[in-house]
Amino acid sequence: MASRSNRRRSNRAGGRSRRAPAPVNARRLRLPMRWLLPATLLIAVTAMLMLRGYVHSEILADHRIRPETATDQVPDEILGGGPVIDTRGGKTASLSVPEQRLVLTFDDGPDPTWTPKVLDALKAHDAHAVFFITGTMASQYPDLVKRMVREGHEIGLHTFNHPDLSYKSESGIDWQLSQNQMALEGAAGIRTSLFRPPYSSFADAMDNASWPVTQYVGSRGYLTVLNNFDTEDWQKPGVDEIIRKATPKNGDGAIVLMHDSGGDRHQTVQALERLLPELQAKGYKFQNLTEALGAPSAHTPVAGAELWKGRAWVFLVQASDEITGVLVVGLAVVGSLVLARFGLMLLLSGAHARRVRRKDFSWGPDGPVTEPVTVLVPAYNEAKCIENTVRSLVAGDHPIEVLVIDDGSSDGTARIVEDLNLPGVRVIRQLNAGKPAALNRGVANARYDLIVMMDGDTVFEPSTVRELVQPFADPRVGAVAGNAKVGNKDSLIGAWQHIEYVMGFNLDRRMYDILGCMPTIPGAVGAFRRSALERVGGMSEDTLAEDTDVTMALHRDGWRVVYAENARAWTEAPESVQQLWSQRYRWSYGTMQAIWKHRRSVVERGPSGRFGRVGLPFVSLFMVVAPLLAPLIDVFLLYGLVFGPTEKTVGAWLGVLAVQAVCAAYAFRLDRERMRHLVSLPLQQILYRQLMYVVLLRSWTTALTGGRLRWQKLRRTGVVEAPGSIPQQRTAGSGSERRPVG
Incomplete structure (x- = not known):
């Protein structure tokens, strides 16, 4: 629009358009309103986008995997023990799953495509499992976390955005745990005492870099859960190979590592549909970890401020996704x-x-x-x-x-x-x-x-x-x-x-x-x-x-x-x-x-x-x-x-x-x-x-x-x-x- 004359607007009655000066207090009240809505909207949209980026992006995570170091600081009972490590209360203990018990664990979820299929397969064979969820995924898909709990599965923490904790300070580890826990609280109204560090493998692979993390996590009240068998299903080696790597010998109990997120998991789902009935026919029970160990439930209900804080977090994450979708349109x-x-x-x-x-x-x-x-x-x-x-x-x-x-x-x-x-x-x-x-x-x-x-x-x-x-x-x-x-x-x-x-x-x-x-x-x-x-x-x-x-x-x-x-x-x-x-x-x-x-x-x-x-x-x-x-x-x-x-x-x-x-x-x-x-x-x-x-x-x-x-x-x-x-x-x-x- 081209230039227009710039003089004051007259009143309809004509004559002088000059108005009596507004009272000072009135002017002071009106001045902030000039910017209030635009500034509020800009800040809100920016905050929603940053929240969305924070949850979906891995910018704050450090995904470097530290090379294995010496093991002289790791107790022998840990290196030669079972996959469950308990360092709570200053103690050091190693636990194993009893015979004829198989604890299936799924990392990195929940995923909107593959987690429901995994849950369907478990439900069809009356089997339970442990899902180690990340805070980013739980914040985005809280309904799947609710379904896991509702159908009797156990939940464990897998950090907020999957970094290598051996690079983190104690405050950084606390932040990962608290954010992960808050997402779980908002999604399902519970806390958990189970934890699995990203990039973990077997107890005998514990070294001087990962052991201090395990000790510190134990001091915060968490039980560290590793595994006996790694199916390496993320590499999609084939259904037969996944089943072979997930099957114990001689009736031994075991914790099996699988994944329900992070890519195409159709081989994992197909392997489950065969593995579950075959091992059940051999007398195996697919239980939660605490069920297999005969321990109290890892879940603790939350209420009050903690519950509402978690719900607010999940709500904001959901809103940021919706708003971002609208902005993309x-x-x-x-x-x-x-x-x-x-x-x-x-x-x-x-x-x-x-x-x-x-x-x-x-x-x-x-x-x-x-x-x-x-x-x-x-x-x-x-x-x-x-x-x-x-x-x-x-x-x-x-x-x-x-x-x-x-x-x-x-x-x-x-x-x-x-x-x-x-x-x-x-x-x-x-x-x-x-x-x-x-x-x-x-x-x-x-x-x-x-x-x-x-x-x-x-x-x-x-x-x-x-x-x-x-x-x-x-x-x-x-x-x-x-x-x-x-x-x-x-x-x-x-x-x-x-x-x-x-x-x-x-x-x-x-x-x-x-x-x-x-x-x-x-x-x-x-x-x-x-x-x-x-x-x-x-x-x-x-x-x-x-x-x-x-x-x-x-x-x-x-x-x-x-x-x-x-x-x-x-x-x-x-x-x-x-x-x-x-x-x-x-x-x-x-x-x-x-x-x-x-x-x-x-x-x-x-x-x-x-x-x-x-x-x-x-x-x-x-x-x-x-x-x-x-x-x-x-x-x-x-x-x-x-x-x-x-x-x-x-x-x-x-x-x-x-x-x-x-x-x-x-x-x-x-x-x-x-x-x-x-x-x-x-x-x-x-x-x-x-x-x-x-x-x-x-x-x-x-x-x-x-x-x-x-x-x-x-x-x-x-x-x-x-x-x-x-x-x-x-x-x-x-x-x-x-x-x-x-």
């Missing part, structure tokens, strides 16, 4: 919208340029248009800019009258214009009533049927008015959008807006012209037929985007709205983040108001309904929805940098940037602009997009909560001049005391 949507928009812009803007630049191109049968034009300049406190504005109009090559409507300025704007004493320039004074009222006052006093509207901070090139009115050679054209450009583009913020104007606004207008649904006549440079304005009731005060509002009204009334690329106007863009915020906040909110006001155009029929069928959905998607979702590109970039896959994430982000760079370069080429300003495009995409996101989010909040937004006057410097224009004589002072300098 949102990313897909915005990606599709962005690519579709860029594709349409490249295709249709090129078609527009080729059409209007043909040697035989004509706007209509009544051309060329040479009739005089009335130029309306609504002005509120534009003392720094108004002289450049008016002089640029007088220097034009088309017959005009200029009406400067002073909207209650307090800085001598009207007197400055009067003192210039320029031919064809009139000043109309009124009490501050807002821009729409000023423009309507100008229309009422205009002498001519073609009316050009501009802002008091804008300057025209000599040919701008002539180029702007040529499309009126077509009697169906009711309004014309000019080519608004940023004059102060040498600063970083100015360069960003320059890119936005050339790429976002003007390239869009070419596309919308071809589609026949131009959404906005820019306030900085636009032209209207008086008859068209009168038929739609003139400029409305219903919205803060009066230019968008009247453009949509003209479409609904059946008029064509077109874009004149050579009608260039140079406007002064905001030079600070605060001013940019104020301007874009008003634009965004005003656009939403206009969309809502003209929503019935979607169901209207006939030529006037084309805007509702095409234009309004496009505006809603590309100006309201897509920019609100666009920051997801950067959010997922950060997520990918932290949690991976880094290369694919960076590649995808650079791909999006490359598409934008191509479109920007094409837009600059069409507008005959220098490419050097595109150097700041990557930084614009990172920072500028976030600002626009917060602006849109706050606009949505204002709209949904029924809030009101007033006009906000931006500070101007008056430094903008049209390229190639003759520098104007600088003056000093204000009002009637203005004198030439020097």
